[in-house]
Amino acid sequence: MSVTATPSAIGSFRTRRSTNGVSRFKMSVRSGSVSMAAAPMLTKLQQDCATPLPVLRNVAASMSDDIRAGLAVDGGSDLKMILSYVDSLPTGDEKGLFYALDLGGTNFRVLRVELGGKDKRVIAIESDQVSIPQELMSATSEELFDFIASALANFAHKDGNFPGKKGEIGFTFSFPVKQTSIDSGILIKWTKGFAVSGTAGKDVVACLNEAMDRKGIDMRVSALVNDTVATLAGARYWDDDVMVSVILGTGTNACYVERMDCIPKLRGEFSPSGKTIVNLEWGAFSKGLPLTVFDRDMDAASINPGEQIFEKTISGMYLGEIARRALLHMAEEGSLFGKSMPEKLSMPFVLGTPDLSTMQQDGTEDLHTVGSVLYNVAGVKLFHHYSTLLNFSFYVNKSCIFQSYDETSSLMLQNRSSPT
Numbered sequence: 001m002s003v004t005a006t007p008s009a010i011g012s013f014r015t016r017r018s019t020n021g022v023s024r025f026k027m028s029v030r031s032g033s034v035s036m037a038a039a040p041m042l043t044k045l046q047q048d049c050a051t052p053l054p055v056l057r058n059v060a061a062s063m064s065d066d067i068r069a070g071l072a073v074d075g076g077s078d079l080k081m082i083l084s085y086v087d088s089l090p091t092g093d094e095k096g097l098f099y100a101l102d103l104g105g106t107n108f109r110v111l112r113v114e115l116g117g118k119d120k121r122v123i124a125i126e127s128d129q130v131s132i133p134q135e136l137m138s139a140t141s142e143e144l145f146d147f148i149a150s151a152l153a154n155f156a157h158k159d160g161n162f163p164g165k166k167g168e169i170g171f172t173f174s175f176p177v178k179q180t181s182i183d184s185g186i187l188i189k190w191t192k193g194f195a196v197s198g199t200a201g202k203d204v205v206a207c208l209n210e211a212m213d214r215k216g217i218d219m220r221v222s223a224l225v226n227d228t229v230a231t232l233a234g235a236r237y238w239d240d241d242v243m244v245s246v247i248l249g250t251g252t253n254a255c256y257v258e259r260m261d262c263i264p265k266l267r268g269e270f271s272p273s274g275k276t277i278v279n280l281e282w283g284a285f286s287k288g289l290p291l292t293v294f295d296r297d298m299d300a301a302s303i304n305p306g307e308q309i310f311e312k313t314i315s316g317m318y319l320g321e322i323a324r325r326a327l328l329h330m331a332e333e334g335s336l337f338g339k340s341m342p343e344k345l346s347m348p349f350v351l352g353t354p355d356l357s358t359m360q361q362d363g364t365e366d367l368h369t370v371g372s373v374l375y376n377v378a379g380v381k382l383f384h385h386y387s388t389l390l391n392f393s394f395y396v397n398k399s400c401i402f403q404s405y406d407e408t409s410s411l412m413l414q415n416r417s418s419p420t
Contacts, residue, residue, distance in 0.1 A: 038334035045326060048292040055290055062287035067280065072264045080281040083263075084229045084255070085182045087271035090237040092118045099167065099219070101152060101208070104174040104227050105192045105250030105317070107131050108148060110155040121238070128155045141198040145211035153215045168222035172230045173204055174251070176281050185224045191283060192251045192317050195303050226279045228255035251308075252315045255279045283311030294325040301348070316353040324351040324378070342379035351378055 063079075070081030095117045102109040107129055114123040130151045136144050152169075175194070177185035184206070187199050199207060205221045212219055225233070232245035232255055244256040258278045260270045286309035295313055298321055299305055302312070312318045328345050330336040344350050355373050362369035374380035 038330045038336045041330050041334050045292065048290070051290060055288070059288045063282070063285055066285060066287065070280075071258075071262065071278070074265060076265075078284045078286055080176060080188070080279070080284070082176070082226075082279040082281060083179060083266070084225060084277040084279055085179050086225060086229055086233065086277045087273050087275065089233055089257075089277075092121075092237055092240075094237065098170065100170040100172060100230075101148070102172040102174075102227070102230070103148065104172065106137070107250075108151070110152050112155075115237075128158075136196075137193060138195045139197075141196055141202070141207055142211070144196050144199075145207045146214060148208065149211035149215040149217060152212065152219075153217050156217060167219045169219050170223045170225070170230075171205060171208060171221045172225055172227050174227035174247070174253070175204075176284075177204060177224070177226075179224065182223050183221055189304075191304070191308055191311065192315075193303065226253065226255065228253045228279055229277050232257070232277060248315065250315060250317045251311050252283050253280065254282050283308045283315070285310040289313060292322075292326075294322050294329070297325060298322060318353075320352040320354075320356055321349050323356055324349070327351075327378075327380075337380060340381070342381075344377075344379035 066077035066079040067081065069077035070079040074080075094115050096115060098113045098115065100109075100111045100113065102111065109127050109129045111125065111127040113125050115121070116123045128151065132144075132147070136147055173185070175191055176188040178188055179185040180203075184203050187202060187204050189200055190196055205224050209220055227249075228245050228247050231247065232242060235242040235245060244254065246252075246254045255277050257275050260266055260274055260276055263276075263278070284307065289309060291309075291313065295309075298318060299309065299312055313322075324345065327336070331341055331345065355377050359370045359373050
């Protein structure tokens with residue numbers, strides 16, 4: 001990318017495809033239309049976010065090495081390579097009513113699904129989505145699970161077909177656990193901004209079962225899975241060829257189907273299928289990742305500095321905060337917004353990833369949406385030329401991040417022909 005001051009253009013930009021398949025960006029801004037101190041900062045940001053093919057290959061090779069090391073022995077690498085105890089997947093013939101609880105991040109869902117087999121597939125889905133209050137993300141284990149059980153009870157009362165006798169429910173729990181069976185798992189640590197006390201080292205299934213007892217819900221968890229495993233299983237209901245699933249949401253993770261004879265730490269324990277699903281917990285990956293000063297500063301200020309680095313660079317929990325820190329730096333050091341400094345822009349996490357997405361999709365000629373979002377969310381008052389420059393910086397930042405993730409993941413999967 002180049003950022004130059006010319007008299008011939010006002011905030012125009014275009015993308016083009018280079019010979020190595022990586023998008024290049026070029027922009028021109030009219031001299032005097034923006035603080036010229038901010039333009040070099042944008043250039044530096046683009047350079048720091050750059051992911052040339054050699055960098056991607058190095059990251060992919062490092063991740064492949066971590067995969068092999070994690071399969072060899074517990075604790076062998078940053079990637080936990082957790083065994084899921086899911087040794088068989090849906091065939092598409094399944095029928096009946098199924099209940100599920102999905103705790104994936106700052107929201108959770110309670111679901112009732114009716115399956116009709118290969119002829120009818122999914123007949124009906126009923127669900128409630130509930131936001132977890134910020135204070136509960138750092139509350140006690142009992143308080144969090146009681147809140148979840150209360151939402152489940154409310155859903156049960158609305159559902160006339162909810163089991164009257166002791167029923168079964170599947171529990172999707174999207175945090176690192178060491179599973180000991182299909183229906184039990186010990187929490188390794190909280191991620192995604194959670195710091196709930198009294199749960200680490202405990203069986204999360206027992207925590208939920210006890211909370212359901214306290215709320216008078218006559219149900220028990222019959223299966224515990226990670227969200228990546230649940231995604232893979234759901235996709236296999238439709239397509240027998242699915243072998244990998246990836247989550248990009250509040251956090252990020254991946255899982256895949258592995259041959260058991262390629263998992264040395266199993267020590268000869270095989271299921272009849274000879275295969276199992278392995279949960280990478282790749283949010284913890286960190287080797288060789290290209291990081292900006294804003295990535296490093298955000299990590300240092302987080303509740304778990306030095307951990308979940310891959311997750312912090314690409315997931316929804318953090319992308320808005322990275323952009324906010326970049327904007328704040330350009331405002332303070334480059335007078336991006338003139339002499340005024342919006343107070344709200346100094347508030348951590350005031351800018352969310354959904355806000356970035358909304359701005360990036362703004363197709364209006366005067367970028368009205370960009371200006372509205374920044375004003376309503378961060379208190380930033382923009383002239384047209386500021387909006388153009390900012391929209392461009394967000395576009396480059398997001399494109400570099402997600403392009404890096406996408407190409408790195410593809411290279412990792414291509415490189416991994418056999419883990420042993």
